Amino acid sequence: MEIKVLGTGCTNCKNLEKATINAVAEMGLDANITKVEDIQQIMSYGIMRTPGLVVDGKVVVYGRVPSVSEIKEILLNAIQ
Amino acid sequence: MITVSIKPLNKRRYILLLLLPAWFLLYHYLQPLTDLLVDRVFKLPRGAHLTESVRFFIYEVPKVLLLLSLIIFCVGIIRTYFSPERTRKALEGKSLFTGNILASLLGIVTPFCSCSAIPLFLGFVESGIPLGVTFSFLIAAPMINEVAVVLLFGLFGWKTALIYVVTGLFIAITAGWVIGRLHLEKWVEDWVYRIQSGNHPEDEVMRFPIRIKRGLEAVKEIVGKVWLYVMIGIAVGAGVHGFVPQDFMASFMGKSAWYSVPLSILIGIPLYSNAAGIIPVVSALIEKGAALGTSLAFMMSVIGLSLPEMIILRKVLKLPLIFTFIGVVGTGILLVGFLFNMIF
Structure with missing residues (x-):
């Protein structure tokens, strides 16, 4: 699973990254988490609000920081 | 093993319904409550500089925080109907x-x-x-x-x-x-004019309980961020x-x-x-x-x-x-x- 956290380095972006790492660890997923900080790359995902969460090339959340349990649900949906 | 806990929303909804009348009661009786606390419990001398500062602080802090919570909750719900896109x-x-x-x-x-x-x-x-x-x-x-x-x-x-x-x-x-x-x-x-953004992801389909949840999240986030500044500001104001x-x-x-x-x-x-x-x-x-x-x-x-x-x-x-x-x-x-x- 390829997970990307989109964000230019604000507090919310860091919080989302942390929450995602926790969610992945709690679920024991085999996932590769990377952070995308380049604004041109972020724009290529078509979002106007950061942070964003991308799972296997698809934007699943943007503009807010979901809780760890919500991220788990989102990742679970993405697997199925 | 993948486990996901989904909290029951129904129970929370009842708590929310009880919270609203509690809010109005507290807001309505804030002034007499403050006076009770300052005059009867603390027994501070009426009219003294310190008494009036303490009264101001004890009254204004909960008032502003109550107002903030309710309004941010409502605004948080309204905002789910809008997006920059x-x-x-x-x-x-x-x-x-x-x-x-x-x-x-x-x-x-x-x-x-x-x-x-x-x-x-x-x-x-x-x-x-x-x-x-x-x-x-x-x-x-x-x-x-x-x-x-x-x-x-x-x-x-x-x-x-x-x-x-x-x-x-x-x-x-x-x-x-x-x-x-x-x-x-x-x-x-x-470089701004050379930017090419991708297709915008589809908007979330939101049912009302989700909007309420977003409202609550907004309260948690914003009040969590500003309460300390509000307290310090009102403390200085009280002085x-x-x-x-x-x-x-x-x-x-x-x-x-x-x-x-x-x-x-x-x-x-x-x-x-x-x-x-x-x-x-x-x-x-x-x-x-x-x-x-x-x-x-x-x-x-x-x-x-x-x-x-x-x-x-x-x-x-x-x-x-x-x-x-x-x-x-x-x-x-x-x-x-x-x-x-x-x-x-």
Whole structure:
């Protein structure tokens, strides 16, 4: 699973990254988490609000920081 | 093993329904409760400086926090119906002046955080929204925010809150229009026009319980961020309320001191993150003879012209445009300050 956290380095972006790492660890997923900080790359995902969460090339959340349990649900949906 | 816990929403919904009447009861009986606490429990001597400061603090802190929680909850729900993407669509193809008005109004309700200023700016520019209209949005969105409006309502009354919103809108509309007429596209960084954004992901389908949840999340996030500033601000305000002599502020923040308006604007620019803390202090200063226009100009500068936002915008705007932006908005605030000092 390829997970990307989109964000230019604000507090919310860091919080989302942390929450995602926790969610992945709690679920024991085999996932590769990377952070995308380049604004041109972020724009290529078509979002106007950061942070964003991308799972296997698809934007699943943007503009807010979901809780760890919500991220788990989102990742679970993405697997199925 | 993958486990996901889904909390039952029903139970929470009942708690929420009980919370609302509790809110109104507490808000309604806050003054007698405060008096009970100050006069009977603490047994402080009536009328003493310290007593009045303590009374002010014990009353204002829960009042402002109660107001903030309820209003942010409602605004949080309303905001789920808006998004920058929809706002952008609404602004596409609008003529300059109509665009400025619409952008300023949408700036109030569209969810916005200054950390998203860059993607928002890029998204607007890319879809051909004029620079001036984009600026109207970027001025209104941070300046007319729910925290500032609630604090003004709670500490100054609805009239001042309304004046703030209306003059804020006026500044956002005219400043954006002026910037649009100046045709400053050459001062936008060149790479901005080469940006190609991908397809926007589909909007979430939201049922009402989810919107309520978003409202609660907004309360948790925003109140969690500002409560300390509110407490400190009210504590300083309480000190001013009880100990600073009447008309103390009249000489340097009063009507007769014309230079106080531009000076307050200049001081306000670097004081950014403390809008929640500054409004309670200003409310106490007004009581001691500071003029309304000067105070209004000061608060608008603190909230609307923030240094970190300028630094963020520097990535997409060249310096002359940043200074033009500060100059135009600052002039608008200056006019508002002088006008209100003249009227009141």
